[in-house]
Amino acid sequence: xxxxxxxxxxxxxxxxxxxxxxxxxxxxxxxxxxxxxxxxxxxxxxxxxxxxxxxxxxxxxxxxxxxxxxxxxxxxxxxxxxxxxxxxxxxxxxxxxxxxxxxxxxxxxxxxxxxxxxxxxxxxxxxxxxxxxxxxxxxxxxxxxxxxxxxxxxxxxxxxxxxxxxxxxxxxxxxxxxxxxxxxxxxxxxxxxxxx
Numbered sequence: 001x002x003x004x005x006x007x008x009x010x011x012x013x014x015x016x017x018x019x020x021x022x023x024x025x026x027x028x029x030x031x032x033x034x035x036x037x038x039x040x041x042x043x044x045x046x047x048x049x050x051x052x053x054x055x056x057x058x059x060x061x062x063x064x065x066x067x068x069x070x071x072x073x074x075x076x077x078x079x080x081x082x083x084x085x086x087x088x089x090x091x092x093x094x095x096x097x098x099x100x101x102x103x104x105x106x107x108x109x110x111x112x113x114x115x116x117x118x119x120x121x122x123x124x125x126x127x128x129x130x131x132x133x134x135x136x137x138x139x140x141x142x143x144x145x146x147x148x149x150x151x152x153x154x155x156x157x158x159x160x161x162x163x164x165x166x167x168x169x170x171x172x173x174x175x176x177x178x179x180x181x182x183x184x185x186x187x188x189x190x191x192x193x194x195x196x
Contacts, residue, residue: 005041005065007141008064008141008142008144009041009061009062011139011141012061012064012075012139012141012146013027013045013061015136015139016045016047016059016061016136016148017045019132019135019136020047020050020057022050023047023048023049023050023057024047024048025045025046025047025048026045026046026048027043027044027045027046027061028043028044028045028046028085028088029042029043029044029088029092030044030085030088030089030092031085032089032092037096037099037100038062038092038095038096038099039062039063039065039066039095041062042060042061042062042063042065042092042095043061043062044058044059044060044061044087044088044091044092045058045059045061046058046083046087046088047059048083055079055080055081055182056079056080056081056082056083056087057077057078057079057080058077058078058079058080058087058088058090058091059075059076059077059078059091059148060075060076060077060091060092060094060095061075062095063075063076063094063095063098064141064144064146066095066098066099071102071104072144072145072146072147073144073145073146073147074098074103074104074146074147074148074149075146075147075148075149076091076094076095076098076126076148076149076150076151077129077132077136077148077149077150077151078090078091078150078151079131079150079181079182080116080182081116081182081183081184084116086115086116090111090115090124090151091151094124094151097109103126104126105126105127105128105149105167106125106126106127106162106167107125107126108123108124108125108126108154108159108162108163109123109124110122110123110159111123111124111153114184115153115184116184118184118185119153119184119185120155120186120187120188121153121154121155121184121186122153122155122156123153123154123155123156123158123159124151124152124153124154125151125152125153125154125158125159125162125170126149126150126151126152127149127150127151127152127167127171128149128150129148129149129150130150131150131181136148137149152181153181153184155187155188156192157188157190157191157192158170158188158189158190160192160193161173161190161191161192161193164193165193170190173189173190174189177189
């Protein structure tokens with residue numbers, strides 16, 4: 001790893017640690033088979049809740065190395081009700097997926113299985129990190145702009161709604177109905193298009 005790459009990793013980790021200064025942070029790597037197209041130094045920062053009722057936060061570190069024309073570099077955040085290697089796995093798989101699919105704000109992609117056992121949430125929506133705001137979303141490392149975007153688990157019906165009516169319409173539904181994004185057992189907040 002070159003000194004410039006090391007400095008970028010250190011600066012981005014500092015950005016996350018500063019924002020979550022009250023949380024303990026553990027650097028994790030997925031213990032399963034890691035796709036060979038994920039950066040060698042890719043890892044996930046696991047941030048424990050600092051108070052009762054707060055979700056765990058998992059933040060990718062290394063996805064920024066993928067540079068797609070016309071798009072700033074991205075890292076991803078996943079919020080979860082409990083500590084689990086599953087979240088480390090999902091962020092690692094998202095980095096691999098981004099390498100080929102060039103994810104960006106508003107994109108949806110299937111997991112192929114529930115987010116967590118028994119959950120109806122089996123799709124991820126790439127969203128703004130609304131629970132945290134622009135202070136976490138935007139980081140600058142020298143001339144490089146890195147955005148931290150939220151991976152929000154959603155249902156197939158919510159995915160269909162997003163594709164039919166757009167991201168703003170789906171987010172309006174979430175706001176109006178009080179999305180409990182940390183709950184893997186939540187029900188869909190929309191009726192699928194063409195069924196009402």
